[in-house]
Amino acid sequence: MQIQESELVRLLVDKDxxxxxxxxxxxSGALYGVVSRVVLDQDIADEVLQDAFLKIYNKIDSxxxxxxxxxxxxxxxxxxxxxDKLRSKEMSQRRKSDQVGDAVYKLDRESTPxxxxxxxxxxxxxxxxxxxxxxxxxxxxxxxxxxxxxxELNLPLGTVKTRVRSALIYFRKTLDVR
Numbered sequence: 001m002q003i004q005e006s007e008l009v010r011l012l013v014d015k016d017x018x019x020x021x022x023x024x025x026x027x028s029g030a031l032y033g034v035v036s037r038v039v040l041d042q043d044i045a046d047e048v049l050q051d052a053f054l055k056i057y058n059k060i061d062s063x064x065x066x067x068x069x070x071x072x073x074x075x076x077x078x079x080x081x082x083x084d085k086l087r088s089k090e091m092s093q094r095r096k097s098d099q100v101g102d103a104v105y106k107l108d109r110e111s112t113p114x115x116x117x118x119x120x121x122x123x124x125x126x127x128x129x130x131x132x133x134x135x136x137x138x139x140x141x142x143x144x145x146x147x148x149x150x151x152e153l154n155l156p157l158g159t160v161k162t163r164v165r166s167a168l169i170y171f172r173k174t175l176d177v178r
Contacts, residue, residue: 005070012060020057027071028053031078038082038143048085052078069175075140083143124174128167135163 003011003022011019032049039045056074063073125133138149139160150160 006065009060009063009065009070012057015057020053023056024053027074030071031074034075034079034141034143035082037141038079039086044085045082048082049078051085052081055081068172079140079143083145086143124171127174128170132163132167132170135160136167139164 001022003019008019008022012023028049031052032045035048035052036042036045039048052074055077059077063070067073125136128136134153135149138144138152139146142149144152146160146164147157149155150157153160
């Protein structure tokens with residue numbers, strides 16, 4: 001069964017169980033892929049995904065379709081939760097007690113198969129020029145902040161911000177998002 005985005009949002013706003021089931025069934029894989037690239041521990045990634053769906057459910061009223069697609073809103077919300085979890089005191093203490101050290105910050109880009117392909121995000125990325133694609137890979141799928149991406153790529157922060165902005169403008173035009 002296919003539900004249009006506007007209908008799904010309405011169901012979620014109405015706190016309809018059918019809408020939430022559809023949301024989880026159709027989006028959990030993609031959102032988990034993003035979380036697992038940021039948070040390498042599977043148990044913590046599961047926890048972050050659960051927190052993300054709870055936040056989506058509770059904050060759906062703040063979604064504004066005029067600013068973008070539901071998936072993009074959920075992706076950003078989930079990615080931010082994962083980054084917040086990674087930077088939290090709890091994770092800091094866990095790193096110290098487990099003596100994990102710097103390994104927690106390293107992203108294993110090869111171990112998690114891409115789950116974005118099923119929803120077309122990879123195809124959009126492939127349409128970007130190489131510089132924009134490289135930055136978007138780090139920022140949106142690698143869990144890097146723009147500052148971290150600038151450091152990783154040895155680029156000025158302004159350059160990274162410009163590439164992200166121009167890529168997002170391209171996505172909006174391509175997807176005809178108003």
